[in-house]
Amino acid sequence: MIKHLLSIDQLVPDQIDLIMRTADSLREVGTRTIKKVPALRGRTVCNLFFEPSTRTRISFELAAKRLSADVVTFTADARTSVSKGESFRDTAQTLQAMGVDAIVIRHSSSGAPVLLSKWVDASVINAGDGLHEHPTQALLDLYSIRERFGSFEGLRVGIVGDVVHSRVARSNVKALAKMGAIVTLVGPPTLMPPAVETWGVEVTTDLDEVLPKLDVAYLLRVQTERMNEKLFPTAREYAALWGLDRRRVAMMKPEGLIMHPGPMNRGVEIASEVADLERSIITNQVTNGISVRSALLYLMLGDTTGSDEDPEEDIDG
Amino acid sequence: MDRVLFKAARLIDPASHTDETADVLVFDGLVQDVGKKLTSSDAEIIDCDGAVIAPGFVDPHVHLREPGREDEETVASGSAAAARGGFTAICAMPNTDPVCDNATVAEKIASQGRASGLVEVLPAGAITKGLLGEELASIGEMTMSSARVRLFTDDGRGVQDSRLLRSAMEYIKGFDAVCAEHCEEETLSHAGQMNEGEFSSMLGLKGIPSEAEEIALARDLALAHLTGVKFHALHVSTAGAVELIRAAKARGLRVTAEVTPHHLVLTDAELVGYDTNYKVNPPLRSGADVEALRVGLADGTIDAIATDHAPHSSEEKETEFELAPPGMLGLETSLAVVLTEIVGAGVITLPEMVERMSTGPSRVLGLGGHGGPVTPGGSANLVVFDTQGQWTVDPSRFVSLSANSPWIGRKLKGTVLHTVFQGRLTLRDGELLEGALV
Amino acid sequence: MAVPGSPQRIPSGERVKARVLESEDMSRALRRIAHEILEHNKGIADVILIGIHTRGVPLAERLGREIEEIEGQMPQVGAIDVSFYRDDIGIRRPKEIAPTELPFDVSGKTVVLVDDVLFTGRTIRAAIDALVDFGRPDTIQLAVLMDRGHREIPIRADYVGKNIPTSANEQVRVHLAEIDGSDEVVILEGQA
Numbered sequence: 001m002i003k004h005l006l007s008i009d010q011l012v013p014d015q016i017d018l019i020m021r022t023a024d025s026l027r028e029v030g031t032r033t034i035k036k037v038p039a040l041r042g043r044t045v046c047n048l049f050f051e052p053s054t055r056t057r058i059s060f061e062l063a064a065k066r067l068s069a070d071v072v073t074f075t076a077d078a079r080t081s082v083s084k085g086e087s088f089r090d091t092a093q094t095l096q097a098m099g100v101d102a103i104v105i106r107h108s109s110s111g112a113p114v115l116l117s118k119w120v121d122a123s124v125i126n127a128g129d130g131l132h133e134h135p136t137q138a139l140l141d142l143y144s145i146r147e148r149f150g151s152f153e154g155l156r157v158g159i160v161g162d163v164v165h166s167r168v169a170r171s172n173v174k175a176l177a178k179m180g181a182i183v184t185l186v187g188p189p190t191l192m193p194p195a196v197e198t199w200g201v202e203v204t205t206d207l208d209e210v211l212p213k214l215d216v217a218y219l220l221r222v223q224t225e226r227m228n229e230k231l232f233p234t235a236r237e238y239a240a241l242w243g244l245d246r247r248r249v250a251m252m253k254p255e256g257l258i259m260h261p262g263p264m265n266r267g268v269e270i271a272s273e274v275a276d277l278e279r280s281i282i283t284n285q286v287t288n289g290i291s292v293r294s295a296l297l298y299l300m301l302g303d304t305t306g307s308d309e310d311p312e313e314d315i316d317g
Numbered sequence: 318m319d320r321v322l323f324k325a326a327r328l329i330d331p332a333s334h335t336d337e338t339a340d341v342l343v344f345d346g347l348v349q350d351v352g353k354k355l356t357s358s359d360a361e362i363i364d365c366d367g368a369v370i371a372p373g374f375v376d377p378h379v380h381l382r383e384p385g386r387e388d389e390e391t392v393a394s395g396s397a398a399a400a401r402g403g404f405t406a407i408c409a410m411p412n413t414d415p416v417c418d419n420a421t422v423a424e425k426i427a428s429q430g431r432a433s434g435l436v437e438v439l440p441a442g443a444i445t446k447g448l449l450g451e452e453l454a455s456i457g458e459m460t461m462s463s464a465r466v467r468l469f470t471d472d473g474r475g476v477q478d479s480r481l482l483r484s485a486m487e488y489i490k491g492f493d494a495v496c497a498e499h500c501e502e503e504t505l506s507h508a509g510q511m512n513e514g515e516f517s518s519m520l521g522l523k524g525i526p527s528e529a530e531e532i533a534l535a536r537d538l539a540l541a542h543l544t545g546v547k548f549h550a551l552h553v554s555t556a557g558a559v560e561l562i563r564a565a566k567a568r569g570l571r572v573t574a575e576v577t578p579h580h581l582v583l584t585d586a587e588l589v590g591y592d593t594n595y596k597v598n599p600p601l602r603s604g605a606d607v608e609a610l611r612v613g614l615a616d617g618t619i620d621a622i623a624t625d626h627a628p629h630s631s632e633e634k635e636t637e638f639e640l641a642p643p644g645m646l647g648l649e650t651s652l653a654v655v656l657t658e659i660v661g662a663g664v665i666t667l668p669e670m671v672e673r674m675s676t677g678p679s680r681v682l683g684l685g686g687h688g689g690p691v692t693p694g695g696s697a698n699l700v701v702f703d704t705q706g707q708w709t710v711d712p713s714r715f716v717s718l719s720a721n722s723p724w725i726g727r728k729l730k731g732t733v734l735h736t737v738f739q740g741r742l743t744l745r746d747g748e749l750l751e752g753a754l755v
Numbered sequence: 756m757a758v759p760g761s762p763q764r765i766p767s768g769e770r771v772k773a774r775v776l777e778s779e780d781m782s783r784a785l786r787r788i789a790h791e792i793l794e795h796n797k798g799i800a801d802v803i804l805i806g807i808h809t810r811g812v813p814l815a816e817r818l819g820r821e822i823e824e825i826e827g828q829m830p831q832v833g834a835i836d837v838s839f840y841r842d843d844i845g846i847r848r849p850k851e852i853a854p855t856e857l858p859f860d861v862s863g864k865t866v867v868l869v870d871d872v873l874f875t876g877r878t879i880r881a882a883i884d885a886l887v888d889f890g891r892p893d894t895i896q897l898a899v900l901m902d903r904g905h906r907e908i909p910i911r912a913d914y915v916g917k918n919i920p921t922s923a924n925e926q927v928r929v930h931l932a933e934i935d936g937s938d939e940v941v942i943l944e945g946q947a
Contacts, residue, residue, distance in 0.1 A: 018851075025836065025852040034888045037839035067839070079640065088636055109637035110521035111591030130639075131521030167521060194524055198515035302844045 001299040004117045004124040008135050008174040016142065016179065022295035023143055023288070029066060030291060040067035043301055046100040046122070047071065048091075050078040050107040055262060056127050056137075059286070060104045063293035069301075072100070078108045088112065092119040101301055105129070123300050131167055137261055138171035140292040142179060144285045145216060148257060152179035156213055160186045160242055161220030161269055164193045168261045169220060173201060184210055187220075187242055190231040207242050211251045218259045219244055219269045235268050245271040249279075257281055320344045321742065322357050323735075326365035326701060330372060331672040332689030341370055343697040346740035350693055365701055368734055371671045372689035373405025373698040375678035377468070377497075377575055378551055378623035379648065381407075381438070383429065384422065385414025390628040390718050392429040392438060398626070398648040398717040399436045400743040403700035403733035406437040406679070406687045407648075411448070412473040418443035418454035420462035427464035435743045437698075439682065442466040444485045444496070450477050453485055460492040467683055470497035472551055475533050477503055483540050490546040495573075495683070497549040500533035500558070501525075501599070510639060512585040512600040520588060522638065525600055527555040534558050538565045541572065549681055550574040552625050554599040556609030563618045573681045575623040576610050578654040579645060579723060581664075583607075587723070593634045593641035594723045597627070600643075611664045614673065621678040622670075624651050628719035646722040649715055654724060656704055656731035667704070675700075697740040706732040716749065775919055776940035781900070784916035785814070788898055789821035791914050792867060799830045801864045801893070807882050808836040808853040811870035813933040814900060818869060833857040835868075840881035855885075862890035867914075871929040873899040876910035901940055903927050 001018075002010050011019075029037055045064040047057050057073065064071045074095070079085045095103060102123040105113050110130030117124040128134040142152070149155060157176050163169045163185050176183050177200060184202040185192060196203055204210055211217065222238055232238050239245075244258065252258075258270075258280040266272040275282060321343045328339035328351065340355040341348060376399065382390040390398075392409070399407050409426055411417035417426060423440045430438025442459040446452045448471050459466040469489050475498050476482040482498075489496045506529040511517050513524025534550060538561060541548035550562060553574050565572045579597065584604050587595040595601060613619045627644025634641050651674070660670050679688025686696035709728050712720035736744035743750055776784070796802050799822060806815030812834045823829040836853045868882050879897060886895065898914035903921045919942070921927060926943040930936070 022852055025838075025854065028855055029839070032889065037888070038884070039839040039841075039844055079637070081640065087632065089632075107637070109639050111638045114591050115635075115637070129521070133521070170519065170521060193518040194513050195515040195518045198518070298839075299849075303848050 001303050003300070004113070005135050005296065005300065006113045006117060006124065006126045007133050008138055008171050008178070011178070013178055016139070016175070019139060019292065019295050019299065020143055020146055022299055023291040026066060026294040026298070027288070027291040029294075030287075036066055036068055038068045039298055040064070040069040040301055043069045043101040044099075045069050045071050045102045045104060045297065046095060046098075047073040048076070048095065048103050048105045049073065049127075050076050050105075050112075051128070053106055053128070055286070056106065059289040060127065060293050062290045064297055066290065066294045067298055069101075069297065088115065089119060092116055095122070096120045102297065125296065125300070128167055131165055131170070133171045134167045134261075135171050136289070136293055136296065137168050138175035139296070140285060140289040141172055141218070141259060141261070142175055143288045143292050144259065144281055145257070147284065147288070148255075148281065149215065152176065152181045155181040155215045156184070157181050157216040157218060158184045158186050158207075158210055158214040159218045159220065160207060160244070162191045162222050163187055163196075163220065164191050166220050172218065173199060177201075184214070186210060188232045188238070207248065208251065211248055212253065214256055215253065216257045216259060217244060217252065221261070221263065222265055222268050239268050243269055243271065244274055246274060249274055249277065252279075255279075259285060262286065320349070320357055320360035321363060321737070322355060322360035323363050323365050323370055323701060324355075326368055326370035328370050328691060329668050329671045330689045330691040331668060331676045332372070333692055335691070336668050338367075339370075341691065341699070343699070343737060343740050346697055348691055348693055348695045348697050351691060363701075363735065365734075368701050368703040369667070369671075370691070370699060370701045372675040372691055373687060373700045373736060373738065374403045374652070374674045375406045375682065375684065375687050376404050376624050376626070376648065376651075377408045377549070377621055377678045377681050378472070379407045379409055379626045380412065380628065380644070381409045381426070382628055383413065384425070388718065389630050392426060393433040394716060394718045395626070395628075395648070396430060396433045396435040396438060397749055398646075398715070400736045400738065400749060401716055401733065402648040402650070403652050403702055403736050403744075404436055404648065405698035405700070405736065405738045406439065406682075406684060408439045408441050408468060408682055410470065410472045411441050411443040416443050416447050417441070418446050418448070420455065420458045420464065423459050423464035423466050424462050434738075435749075436738055437684075437687065439468070439684070440464050440466055441468045441470050441472070441497070444469050444471045444476055444489075445481070448474055450474065450481065453481070453488065456485070456488055456494075457492060460494055466494070468495040468497055468549070470499065470551065472497070472499045474503075475499045475501045475537075479536060479540065482537070483544060486540055486544040486546040486548075490544055493547075495547045495549050495681070496541070497551050498533070498537050499551050500530045500537060502529045502533045505529040505532065509600070511588050511596065512602045514585055514603055516585045516588055520591070522588070527557055527602065527606070530555050530599055531557040531561060534561050538562075538570065538572065541565075542568075542570055545571070547571045548573070552577050552580065552599055552623065553610065553613070553619060554580045554602050554606060556606045559609045559613035559618055563613065566618065573620045574613075574618065575621040575678070575681070576614060576619045577623060577625045578647060578651050578659075581607065581610055581614065581622075582654060582658045583723060591638050593636070593638060594645060594721050594725070596638065596641055596643045597625075597645050598643040611659070614659070615665050615669070620673070621681050622651070622655060622673045623678065624648055628717055629721045630719060631721070634721050644721065646715070646717055646719060649717065650710060650722060650724045650729070652702060652733055653708070653729035653731040657729045661730065697737050699737040700733060701735040702731060702733045704731050706730065708732060770944040771941050772925065772944045773942045774939055775942060776901070776917060778938040781916070781938045781940070784900065785817055786821050788914045788916060789818055789825060792818070792896075792898065793822065793825060795896075795913070796865055799826055799828060803831045803833065803859065803861060803864050803866050805833045805835050805857070805866055805868055805886070807868060807870040807878060808834060810929055810931055810934060811868075813931050814871060815869040818898065831859050833859065835882060835885055837878060837881040837885050840885045842877055842881065857889055860890055861886065861892050864892050865894050865896065866892040867896045867898050869898045871900050871931075872927050873897070873902045873910070873912050873915075874905055874927070876906045876908035879910045880908050900929060901927055
């Protein structure tokens with residue numbers, strides 16, 4: 001398995017399949033009374049969070065603990081200028097000196113995990129960098145889709161909302177395309193990324209037209225805290241044109257799924273009662289997050305041989 | 318002073334339309350003789366063995382960082398880097414600390430240039446006080462000073478206020494100086510980190526659209542037409558900008574333009590990997606822009622190759638992408654990059670390269686004594702370079718105090734062998750003269 | 756699926772040195788082990804067979820069926836994957852993890868772990884650690900088809916199909932019809 005997970009670009013479909021299958025086993029561990037196996041006993045995973053996030057941080061923490069790894073959390077403030085606060089490089093060198101095995105990093109600057117991976121011996125996992133990527137979110141999303149549909153080939157997935165500011169969208173577009181799904185981006189033109197025609201996806205502003213064809217409606221949070229400019233008139237108008245309400249859900253295929261990376265703005269991109277429907281697998285996504293992140297930690301830290309050979313079967317009986 | 322006789326060189330001198338084998342005799346700061354099979358009883362003989370001898374390169378766009386950031390570069394170290402790169406004259410941008418917006422700072426920089434004695438250092442003056450874009454700087458005072466400033470720019474920024482720029486241009490014209498602009502419309506480029514396009518989109522970095530440069534350039538050209546000032550477009554980077562300059566020249570405007578080696582070779586694809594050594598302003602653009610810049614260089618729309626040599630310390634560059642300052646080194650790699658990637662690709666010929674790196678920039682700056690012609694009685698500001706020697710760019714060998722170069726690790730062809738400044742060898746066999754580095 | 760009768764999964768470069776168990780030998784051995792389990796535990800009350808992935812699982816199922824033929828009742832059969840409990844994580848590249856299926860309580864029961872080959876004993880150690888995370892069996896016993904010696908940990912089997920002396924660099928491969936297409940046990944020449 002790769003040493004660092006910085007972007008979905010690094011994974012080929014076979015590796016994604018391996019992560020999914022390993023996650024199946026870790027999910028089973030999560031159903032036991034003792035939700036723990038000793039596989040990564042004595043290893044240390046550091047959560048390095050420059051942006052606040054309770055959900056992702058706890059998810060990684062539980063994932064590491066499921067494998068008996070130790071977890072430490074390092075919350076730091078992202079710098080606004082070069083002269084303020086400890087430099088990123090100094091923080092990295094401190095962690096290097098502390099000898100952790102893996103660093104899970106969330107940072108407001110795109111590319112920060114790439115930089116970190118040059119400064120430390122530990123494995124680096126990108127838990128969200130600026131507007132760039134959130135690879136483990138895409139993996140747990142794929143896993144959740146697989147749980148219901150089994151495969152991705154030809155599956156139609158619509159990603160709805162603030163795509164331009166969404167690292168979740170970027171990772172998911174790549175991951176879904178890699179596995180053979182067909183992606184459509186839906187939302188106001190001002191929230192679509194520049195040069196989106198190079199992304200290999202369909203783009204539309206008309207949610208009602210595309211909804212009946214979708215197997216999955218993936219809703220993005222409307223990120224008011226990220227936007228400095230007014231890119232659409234009001235939350236009410238957004239909800240009217242692109243919010244998933246009861247009327248729109250009725251237009252979906254019977255097996256169509258509703259997904260959301262969380263946290264939700266109930267009443268804006270998703271109506272409150274819709275979030276709680278059976279076809280909305282938002283809470284499954286959360287559960288699966290632990291299994292998938294656990295699988296990733298096991299595969300990344302459990303295989304430090306760097307060898308490509310298939311392991312011998314049963315030679316240690 | 319000693320006589321030096323360069324034998325059996327290929328003399329390329331655009332100003333006299335020369336490209337032939339020749340010997341060049343240098344004495345007392347001047348070219349004494351040019352011809353075939355020259356002899357001299359007491360001259361030091363340097364056998365060029367077919368290497369090119371040409372008027373020393375002139376760089377109209379360099380950042381020397383002194384005063385203010387002497388940790389990144391000084392007038393002395395920058396001059397040394399220039400001499401190593403085959404330059405005999407450089408124009409130093411005014412975004413120092415304090416800003417070069419008055420005669421005192423300008424004279425200080427010029428005198429430090431004279432003290433290090435390796436190249437002619439021409440300080441450029443700011444257009445506005447403190448580069449704030451609000452009030453005119455002491456333009457007249459700077460032109461009249463012993464620094465004899467002849468080019469004004471707010472480089473690092475463009476002047477955003479049109480009325481202020483118009484006044485500045487009229488004023489600058491009065492002194493027959495050049496108004497040079499870093500064309501950037503700041504409301505469009507705001508918070509941008511790289512070229513806006515498919516790469517910025519996928520990398521999750523805010524983009525700077527080509528229009529930010531083109532809108533400012535179009536406005537500047539219109540004002541240049543209105544005021545009649547000599548106008549120079551700094552580091553042109555887009556296809557649209559090349560078209561605007563071509564059209565302006567066709568209409569007879571007194572416009573010149575420069576392009577950097579990196580904009581002629583590299584595209585925004587290099588930013589994948591977030592290496593801040595590729596972060597620069599104006600940013601690396603698309604393949605189509607690179608192509609248009611090459612065409613513009615070949616057909617004379619672009620008059621000069623300028624490095625925009627911009628040293629930055631490693632703490633400032635090795636950091637989060639948004640926090641890293643834009644800029645790359647250029648003086649020590651310029652010749653090799655242009656030879657390998659531009660002449661080597663057939664975009665321009667070797668004589669055209671010399672023209673764009675020497676004669677053209679001299680003309681842009683209105684600088685006598687550089688850029689040729691290499692004829693008896695002319696100033697001896699020369700460069701001797703070979704076109705075949707292969708080398709790998711290694712930052713530990715830079716004489717610049719900084720190491721932020723995008724060419725590190727690349728194999729390039731072409732080395733500067735000797736540089737002659739006012740008749741003295743500042744660089745001999747690739748080594749700086751003793752005591753050049755302080 | 757593999758063609759019956761032809762050896763499978765032999766990496767190129769390894770030669771079959773000897774075939775030590777044929778199909779009928781295997782059936783007889785399993786039948787005998789089934790009798791021994793019943794004799795030792797005085798019947799199948801509270802006896803659970805747990806196969807260790809990969810080949811211990813079909814063996815456990817076969818033992819279960821043998822026991823059913825003798826006693827008229829099928830014991831509970833489960834499967835366990837010990838990848839998460841191995842002592843060589845990080846040293847050797849992990850093999851694919853298979854599902855652990857223990858849909859019953861092991862506490863207070865007689866658990867018979869089933870595996871194909873007993874060698875260093877490390878896999879069994881891992882299996883015991885995995886098992887005690889699920890509950891507290893009354894006793895844990897071990898049934899293996901082949902015991903090839905060279906223990907590195909103080910583990911011994913209660914029921915053995917066949918003992919074969921081997922040298923450490925030889926490889927013992929058990930092939931089962933369910934996975935490999937045929938029933939046999941072969942010794943492969945060690946790799947130089």
